[in-house]
Amino acid sequence: MTEKQLLKGSVALAQGAIDAGCRYYFGYPITPQNDIPEYLSAALPAVGGVFIQAESELASINMVLGAAASGKMAMTSSSGPGISLMQEGLSYLAGSELPAVVVNITRSGPGLGGIAPTQGDYMQATRGGGHGDYRLIVLAPNSAQEMYDLAGEAFRLAFKYRNPAMILGDAILGQMKEPVMLREALSPPQNSPWALSGAKDRQPRLVKSLYLKDGEMTVHNLKLLDKYKALQEKEVKVEIDCPTRCDLIVVAFGSCSRIARTAVDRACLQGLKVGLVRPISLFPFPEKAVREEAQKAGRVLVVEMNTGQMLEDVKLACNGNSEVYFKSYPGGAVPTPEEIEKEIEVIVGKGGLRHVNSS
Amino acid sequence: MSIAAKKRVFASPASLTDNKFHFCPGCHHGLVHRLAAETIDYYDLSSKAIGVIGVGCGVFLYDYLAIDCCESPHGRAPAVATGIKRSNPDSFVVTYQGDGDLAAIGTSEIIHAANRQESITIIFVNNSVYGMTGGQMAPTTLPGQKTTTTPAGRQPVGDGYPINVAELISTLKGTAFAARVACHSHTHIRTARKAMRRAFQAQIEKRGLGLIELLSACPTNWRMTPQQSVRRLEAEMINTFPLGTYKDF
Ligand SMILES: Cc1ncc(C[n+]2csc(CCOP(=O)(O)OP(=O)(O)O)c2C)c(N)n1
Ligand code: SF4
Numbered sequence: 275m276t277e278k279q280l281l282k283g284s285v286a287l288a289q290g291a292i293d294a295g296c297r298y299y300f301g302y303p304i305t306p307q308n309d310i311p312e313y314l315s316a317a318l319p320a321v322g323g324v325f326i327q328a329e330s331e332l333a334s335i336n337m338v339l340g341a342a343a344s345g346k347m348a349m350t351s352s353s354g355p356g357i358s359l360m361q362e363g364l365s366y367l368a369g370s371e372l373p374a375v376v377v378n379i380t381r382s383g384p385g386l387g388g389i390a391p392t393q394g395d396y397m398q399a400t401r402g403g404g405h406g407d408y409r410l411i412v413l414a415p416n417s418a419q420e421m422y423d424l425a426g427e428a429f430r431l432a433f434k435y436r437n438p439a440m441i442l443g444d445a446i447l448g449q450m451k452e453p454v455m456l457r458e459a460l461s462p463p464q465n466s467p468w469a470l471s472g473a474k475d476r477q478p479r480l481v482k483s484l485y486l487k488d489g490e491m492t493v494h495n496l497k498l499l500d501k502y503k504a505l506q507e508k509e510v511k512v513e514i515d516c517p518t519r520c521d522l523i524v525v526a527f528g529s530c531s532r533i534a535r536t537a538v539d540r541a542c543l544q545g546l547k548v549g550l551v552r553p554i555s556l557f558p559f560p561e562k563a564v565r566e567e568a569q570k571a572g573r574v575l576v577v578e579m580n581t582g583q584m585l586e587d588v589k590l591a592c593n594g595n596s597e598v599y600f601k602s603y604p605g606g607a608v609p610t611p612e613e614i615e616k617e618i619e620v621i622v623g624k625g626g627l628r629h630v631n632s633s
Numbered sequence: 634m635s636i637a638a639k640k641r642v643f644a645s646p647a648s649l650t651d652n653k654f655h656f657c658p659g660c661h662h663g664l665v666h667r668l669a670a671e672t673i674d675y676y677d678l679s680s681k682a683i684g685v686i687g688v689g690c691g692v693f694l695y696d697y698l699a700i701d702c703c704e705s706p707h708g709r710a711p712a713v714a715t716g717i718k719r720s721n722p723d724s725f726v727v728t729y730q731g732d733g734d735l736a737a738i739g740t741s742e743i744i745h746a747a748n749r750q751e752s753i754t755i756i757f758v759n760n761s762v763y764g765m766t767g768g769q770m771a772p773t774t775l776p777g778q779k780t781t782t783t784p785a786g787r788q789p790v791g792d793g794y795p796i797n798v799a800e801l802i803s804t805l806k807g808t809a810f811a812a813r814v815a816c817h818s819h820t821h822i823r824t825a826r827k828a829m830r831r832a833f834q835a836q837i838e839k840r841g842l843g844l845i846e847l848l849s850a851c852p853t854n855w856r857m858t859p860q861q862s863v864r865r866l867e868a869e870m871i872n873t874f875p876l877g878t879y880k881d882f
Contacts (some may be wrong), residue, residue: 298720324719328712329745336709336742340685340716343703344724348716366706470701470717472681472724481703482696 278455282422284309284448287377287441288317289351290425295462296375297323298348300337301590302356306389306445307379310351329497331356335363335376342372343481345469347429347462349374352383357395357403364438365404368498369483371468373432375425376410377441378449382606389605391444391529396583399442400557407495409502411439412556413511414527418452420554426457431509433463435501442556446529446608505558512560517542520571521627522618524550525564525588525615527556530579530609537614547624548618553584561591568596573621578613579603634824648679652696659859661849662690663815665758666697668847669727670823672829673700676837682725686715689731690764690851708739711746714753725836727754733763736772736796743802743844750807750809750841754832757798757844759813760851761870768854773798775873780854795864795873799846804880810834812878815848815871817863825878831881840882848874 281289288310293300299314311327318325328334336348339346343373352360357378367374378399382392387571399412411431413424421443428439465471485491513531515538516523529554541548551567553560568574568588574596576585581604589598601617603609645651649670654663668709673682682700686692688707695702705713710728718726722814735743735757746753761779764768769782773795787793812831814825828845836841848870850862857865 298716300716326715326749327717329741330711333712333715333742333745336706336712337716337719339705339709340703340713341719342716343713344683344717344720346720348720362706363709366704370704422717470683470703470724471721472683472697473701478695478699479701482695484692484704578641 276457278453281418281422281454282309282449282451283418283443285313286418286454287421287425287443287458289373290422291429292317292321293457293459294310294347294426294429295460296349296429297348297462299322299323300326300328300334300340300348300352301352302328302334304353304356306381306448307351307353307377309448310377310379314569316337316604332363333360335360336390337566338374338542339363339367339370339372342367342374343370343470345463345466345471349377350572351377353379354383354387354395357398357616361404364407364408364410365408365461366483367438368408368410369406370481372438373429373436374438374479375428376433376438376440377443380442380444382604383405388539388570388606389445391446391579391608392604392606393444393528393530393579393583394604395442396556396578396580400421400559400587408498409557411435411437411505412442414442414554414556415447416552418454419449421447422454422456425510429488435505436468437501442528446531509555510558510560511554512563512565513552513554514563514567516551516567516571517547519547520529520549520567521547521622522573522575523551523567523571524555524575524577524614524618525551526577527553527584530577533611534577534611534614536611537618540611540615541618546618546622548622556584559587559591561587563593564588568592571596573597573599575599575601575621577601579608648699649672650697650699654697655693656690657853659850659852659862660690661760661847662758664816664822665756665847666694666850668826668829669729669756670698671826672833673698675830676833678725682727682875683717683725685710685717685728687728687730687734688765691729691731691732691758691789692765694729704758708734709736709742710734710739711742711751711755715746715749715751718751718753727756729756730758731764732757732759732761732771732773736798747805747808747842747844749801752836752839753842754836755842755844757775757846758849759798759846759874760849760873762851763852764851764854768851775869779869794848797874799844799879802844807841808844808880810843810878813846813848813876815866815876817850817866834881
């Protein structure tokens, strides 16, 4: 039954996965994502699912691989160092074309780093992260509701494209409590035509990523590329809120976009013409939306809780046709709306830009 | 006696494909594949068996066994097998791993799978070297043994002592069966066949993890003929790796 509940982001995400049909979780504790395994350790067995606390993230991701090879909806969650350990497994999942969901409630780094909110894993998430020529589907929620909704969406996309999907969150999103509208629960997937189940009344099936024969790997890479292209064409998710005449767009994702939202609203109240573009899918990146809005405004301010990672995608999208500014909050630093508002004022001037040629 | 009355006494196992093995002459991997196929047929498991294949010379197992198979990252086969078995408890899950795969990079996964009492079967091929990558030192390399990365022979202090996997795994409460057998003579193969059945039986009866360690030859990387390899296995390997059943349910 659909109902509204007050939920922590992490719990919303975990329940979102269950309501999407996920019944298998394998994970290893690490702050700041422990609410997810703790919740699922009780909630999954209650619906006939399986929860295993693995001996490491290497084991977790490979248990996920096994359950995924069986055609089941399986997930894991971790943070920073744990996600680094999973990269080989993620590469195998992508190479073997298996669906799975991995949640990264980020920590700052490099190294053991810190546990404060950060967006320093953008590159690792959107560039594949492990070895070889592959991409993850990457979704970036900015509310408890989206933690819930995008958990389901990540599974839908992972199964549709047979590719691992990642949800990139942080400690703010994991800990923040907000009202969440729950949806009708879906049942787990049945009998995928590629899943391993024992060769009963059919030819044996094989899940593999090794291609040694001449030219085979090229063919496989191009097949994967077709999927990534299809994702770019069909699955981009972006929130665009730009006035028709706009002097500057702010681009921000995740928790940072909530703060940017307040800053943009304040600037607009002052009479400045500022818009907000929020990528929700980080891969596929909303390149077209960023390019078009940036071109209209001529100026872009990227705000990230890192030293400039999505910034590169924004610059690629703009391709030199717009001025790109950047405000950086690395290592657990979190912007205030005032700081971003001030940055907006510096770029467009306190009274706004003079439109010499505008009619 | 008419032809019709003749009894068939020997045939290739049904779950072994007709593909020609790619292994080097005198390699025991082919023999271990055959034992696995025989045991799958013996328990009529071909329609529910799922093979999880480690990285090593056995990586093309799926070309030879007519069962569902999943490749695993190097060393992680017991974790992959855990994911398969837990999400599909009616399946029969068997991993195929070398000594680099299981006893070096994958030590953690095998120990914890056994410790969780996963009902899976482990076929562990101990040939005392890394076959696939060209004969480097394995955790099972004998003291003094020359490999491409121990040109002066393995020095236990510094290079490590050989790890006795069957004994080690037998100490864990979740292990149902652990035995070490050898592949170099008919008598040993007969014993190996029996042990393989017990390692399967452990899973069939849901008793926990069953592991069979098979001492095997890698003539290519031992730089020996197949005959010399058999003699080395008998004379040197068995001393360090005593044959026997270390746990039986
Ligand atoms: C993470 C990782 N590291 C290293 C390798 C390279 N590698 C492939 S097989 C192998 C060792 C194989 O030796 P073993 O497990 O003893 O099997 P054998 O070939 O002797 O049967 C290594 C090191 C790899 N594939 N993955
Ligand atoms: S290299 Fe060794 S283990 Fe590999 S196939 Fe040849 S003999 Fe067998």
